[in-house]
Amino acid sequence: MIYRFCPSCGKPLANVERTGRTRAVCSDDACGFVHWNNPVPVVAALLEHEGAIILVRARDWPQHWYGLVTGFLEAHEAPDQAIVREIKEQLDVDATVVSLIGVYAFPEMNQAIIAYHARAEGAITLSDELAAYRSVPPDKLRPWAMGTGHAVKDWLAARTAAAGR
Numbered sequence: 001m002i003y004r005f006c007p008s009c010g011k012p013l014a015n016v017e018r019t020g021r022t023r024a025v026c027s028d029d030a031c032g033f034v035h036w037n038n039p040v041p042v043v044a045a046l047l048e049h050e051g052a053i054i055l056v057r058a059r060d061w062p063q064h065w066y067g068l069v070t071g072f073l074e075a076h077e078a079p080d081q082a083i084v085r086e087i088k089e090q091l092d093v094d095a096t097v098v099s100l101i102g103v104y105a106f107p108e109m110n111q112a113i114i115a116y117h118a119r120a121e122g123a124i125t126l127s128d129e130l131a132a133y134r135s136v137p138p139d140k141l142r143p144w145a146m147g148t149g150h151a152v153k154d155w156l157a158a159r160t161a162a163a164g165r
């Protein structure tokens with residue numbers, strides 16, 4: 001996010017070197033606001049539902065784009081609670097977290113993705129945020145190159161390794 005004015009006092013921000021990087025810093029030293037632009041944590045679920053993995057398409061995405069269920073944490077919410085809530089809000093099913101798949105940088109979106117393997121049963125009802133969903137058998141699931149795709153890749157690799165044991 002780009003700020004032009006200080007969100008604390010309203011004076012213009014200036015680009016200033018701070019701790020090795022250029023930061024947007026309030027021009028009023030007495031205020032001292034620094035926009036650190038830290039990545040935002042996002043929770044994601046590789047959701048297993050009746051033997052398939054659920055991929056979803058947001059309303060504002062192109063027709064062929066599908067991804068994992070994702071969402072932002074609410075204040076004071078634990079990440080594993082947040083993903084269960086997001087699954088309920090977006091698909092209207094009660095999920096349980098199976099495991100943490102991993103934590104991934106998503107520099108294109110300035111996010112850090114906390115990805116879980118979760119399971120749910122029962123009929124899916126899409127929320128207004130979503131345009132469509134797909135049930136993809138794990139054998140047909142192919143990871144994509146960025147964002148939550150890294151979690152899909154790691155989950156598939158762990159699954160293959162477990163099957164070969």
Ligand SMILES: [Zn+2]
Nearest residue numbers: 006009026031
């Ligand atoms: Zn300020």
